[in-house]
Amino acid sequence: MNLWIFDFDGTLSDIVSDREAAVLHPACRAVLEALPGRPGNIVAVLSSREIDDLASRVPLPDVILGGASGLSWRFPGGIRLLPGDPVEKRRERHRKALAPILNRLSAYPGVEVEDKGWSVAVHYREVLPDATPMLEPLLAELAEVPGTRAYRGTYAVEVQLFRDVSKSFGVRRLCRLLKFDPPRDRVVYAGDDENDAVAMRWVLKKGGIAFCVGGRVRIRGARPVDDPAALARAVRDLSEGT
Numbered sequence: 165m166n167l168w169i170f171d172f173d174g175t176l177s178d179i180v181s182d183r184e185a186a187v188l189h190p191a192c193r194a195v196l197e198a199l200p201g202r203p204g205n206i207v208a209v210l211s212s213r214e215i216d217d218l219a220s221r222v223p224l225p226d227v228i229l230g231g232a233s234g235l236s237w238r239f240p241g242g243i244r245l246l247p248g249d250p251v252e253k254r255r256e257r258h259r260k261a262l263a264p265i266l267n268r269l270s271a272y273p274g275v276e277v278e279d280k281g282w283s284v285a286v287h288y289r290e291v292l293p294d295a296t297p298m299l300e301p302l303l304a305e306l307a308e309v310p311g312t313r314a315y316r317g318t319y320a321v322e323v324q325l326f327r328d329v330s331k332s333f334g335v336r337r338l339c340r341l342l343k344f345d346p347p348r349d350r351v352v353y354a355g356d357d358e359n360d361a362v363a364m365r366w367v368l369k370k371g372g373i374a375f376c377v378g379g380r381v382r383i384r385g386a387r388p389v390d391d392p393a394a395l396a397r398a399v400r401d402l403s404e405g406t
């Protein structure tokens with residue numbers, strides 16, 4: 165059996181500055197439509213987006229969707245797994261803990277704070293170079309809020325509201341739900357950022373294959389591809405055994 169797991173933003177969609185504008189790349193859509201029809205293939209898209217947001221961007225009924233890095237799931241046939249009340253209560257507590265530092269950051273000239281539901285992104289591309297050193301202590305403080313985890317990207321920090329929920333958590337949870345047993349079963353994972361990196365390392369350790377899109381992170385053993393179109397070609401070749 166092969167389990168194919170794809171991140172969405174930057175992996176199946178080209179990077180866009182407006183998160184609302186991200187769309188499934190046509191070449192990737194063709195691959196996602198073809199793969200589940202071949203015997204022995206299960207296909208999933210795992211995103212940090214909310215599950216309904218992801219579902220609107222990946223309208224493919226044969227593909228498993230994982231939202232909030234694997235806290236919510238939608239399976240073919242419409243079966244859903246939702247996080248539940250205790251998880252929602254924990255999310256509110258962590259939001260409250262982050263609020264003071266986020267308020268200070270959003271008052272900083274050039275900083276934009278983006279609420280993504282299960283994570284908060286702090287963008288600082290527009291901060292003037294002279295003002296960047298003064299921003300560092302605030303970013304360091306942001307990385308230390310208990311229970312949460314910060315991932316540093318290019319001109320942005322993404323704070324996951326749950327420290328222990330990452331794409332690696334999502335991949336492991338999906339394997340359990342499907343009774344998938346790597347390395348007996350093969351997992352292929354494609355992603356593009358720090359959150360995906362933990363999942364890629366886990367997949368590689370389990371004898372699977374990882375595709376790293378766009379060169380934004382480097383993972384030893386992962387196969388680099390330039391963009392979503394190149395990923396679609398590489399996945400098609402791999403699935404056809406060429």
Ligand SMILES: [Mg+2]
Nearest residue numbers: 171173174356
């Ligand atoms: Mg991504």
